[in-house]
Amino acid sequence: MDKMIKTATLSFNGKSIELPMLQPTVGPEVIDIRKLYAEGDVFTYDPGFTSTAACDSAITYIDGDKGELQYRGYPIEQLAEQSHFLEVCYLLLYGELPNAAQMQDFEHRVTNHTMVHEQMHYFFRGFRRDSHPMATMVGVVGAMSAFYHDSTDISDPWQREVAAIRMIAKLPTIAAMAYKYSMGQPFVYPKNSLDYASNFLHMCFAVPCADYVVDPILSKAMDRIMMLHADHEQNASTSTVRLAGSSGANPFACVAAGIACLWGPAHGGANQACLEMLREIGTVENIPEAIRRAKDKNDPFRLMGFGHRVYKNFDPRAKVMKESADEVLDLLGIHDNETLKVAKELERIALEDTYFVEKKLYPNVDFYSGIILEAMGFPTSMFTPIFAVSRTVGWISQWKEMIGDPTQKIGRPRQLYIGQTARDYVAVNDR
Numbered sequence: 001m002d003k004m005i006k007t008a009t010l011s012f013n014g015k016s017i018e019l020p021m022l023q024p025t026v027g028p029e030v031i032d033i034r035k036l037y038a039e040g041d042v043f044t045y046d047p048g049f050t051s052t053a054a055c056d057s058a059i060t061y062i063d064g065d066k067g068e069l070q071y072r073g074y075p076i077e078q079l080a081e082q083s084h085f086l087e088v089c090y091l092l093l094y095g096e097l098p099n100a101a102q103m104q105d106f107e108h109r110v111t112n113h114t115m116v117h118e119q120m121h122y123f124f125r126g127f128r129r130d131s132h133p134m135a136t137m138v139g140v141v142g143a144m145s146a147f148y149h150d151s152t153d154i155s156d157p158w159q160r161e162v163a164a165i166r167m168i169a170k171l172p173t174i175a176a177m178a179y180k181y182s183m184g185q186p187f188v189y190p191k192n193s194l195d196y197a198s199n200f201l202h203m204c205f206a207v208p209c210a211d212y213v214v215d216p217i218l219s220k221a222m223d224r225i226m227m228l229h230a231d232h233e234q235n236a237s238t239s240t241v242r243l244a245g246s247s248g249a250n251p252f253a254c255v256a257a258g259i260a261c262l263w264g265p266a267h268g269g270a271n272q273a274c275l276e277m278l279r280e281i282g283t284v285e286n287i288p289e290a291i292r293r294a295k296d297k298n299d300p301f302r303l304m305g306f307g308h309r310v311y312k313n314f315d316p317r318a319k320v321m322k323e324s325a326d327e328v329l330d331l332l333g334i335h336d337n338e339t340l341k342v343a344k345e346l347e348r349i350a351l352e353d354t355y356f357v358e359k360k361l362y363p364n365v366d367f368y369s370g371i372i373l374e375a376m377g378f379p380t381s382m383f384t385p386i387f388a389v390s391r392t393v394g395w396i397s398q399w400k401e402m403i404g405d406p407t408q409k410i411g412r413p414r415q416l417y418i419g420q421t422a423r424d425y426v427a428v429n430d431r
């Protein structure tokens, strides 16, 4: 017996069209409108994609109302507590948790690719020292396709795999180099005896003239930041990577496009913007004015680190991040720092204020990650590059999933045209 296929009926202009309803394993059903233009001669309109699923995916699931985030079905809280970043990378890339031998092999493969081509050092030198590290990263990651062109043939599964490993392995090295370059300090080569997060801290904070020992609590906090940012289904930068990749562009170019998109303050740039906002507010006495401005429709000011397109209850990443923030601040003995006081008071007031409560604007992951990163000694300009390092595995997993899908097509949205209708050209002297 044929399985009953559910449909939705769309009626307009005296026509009626039956549209199939696709069933997810969990989450809202999806109305399949692919035949709508061919059969109904109409488009749908959804700028910002608030009601549009642009692909199917088996990687990450978010329930925004319940505040749930799962990677391949595993709740983020369990992963943050029991897993580590490279294991999460394996999970996102290959779909299952690795056994011990698989983990060892994966770690070995990533570790063996942490160095960048020596000529890249000269490439960095073309940037101004005061460049934002995100600007440098967009350029250098885009240029990876020039340095590693033996892994840019996307039709070859082996090259796709090598490109994925190269990016996971080299992005921390590139981010750390961007930081060192901006500080005028020598580049620090990766140290493969260290775990992924410790190696990143080492490349950022070690200098040739002194020993640097990574504190395990800081390394654990960095590893958590990386896990919590590793993927977030079809967010703006991931959709950018998919759209760039849909034309057949190589993965290094696609990830560079993702980094460019992540940079914006509404997305990954929010962690930098949030900390700068806290500093600008300066003291607890100035908070009411900040809250007043955030509510004022005529003022573009927003409380950075608050609100989320999908989470309308709470951001589960923020909960875990808050615990890490407390641990790191305790370790470093930071208790009465003025920025922290402003953050805590702002969080308390915003959680009680009816504007924020009614609009479901809760602190998001970036509200707390900036506090941890600042305590670790990172300048605000490095916050978004660290997000980019962490999200690389998500971008590449989503890209890999898309390339492996035989039904994949080039992404090509349509528009609601509101410009002039056809008119005749007028010679310049007659205008």
Ligand code: CMC
Binding pocket: 232, 235, 265, 266, 267, 268, 270, 294, 295, 301, 302, 303, 304, 305, 306, 307, 308, 309, 310, 359, 361, 364, 365, 366
């Ligand atoms: N401060 C003040 N008002 C806000 C804020 C905020 N941070 N966020 C949303 N609103 C208001 C907004 O003005 C709107 O009000 P109204 O309905 O009266 O017009 C309402 O809440 C809904 O906002 P929206 O802009 O339609 O919501 P969105 O889903 O398009 O935007 C967002 C989500 C994250 C871009 C937005 O909340 C925001 O700009 N937050 C600050 C930036 C930030 O922290 N971004 C990091 C997101 S988490 C990390 C990541 O995934 O990248």
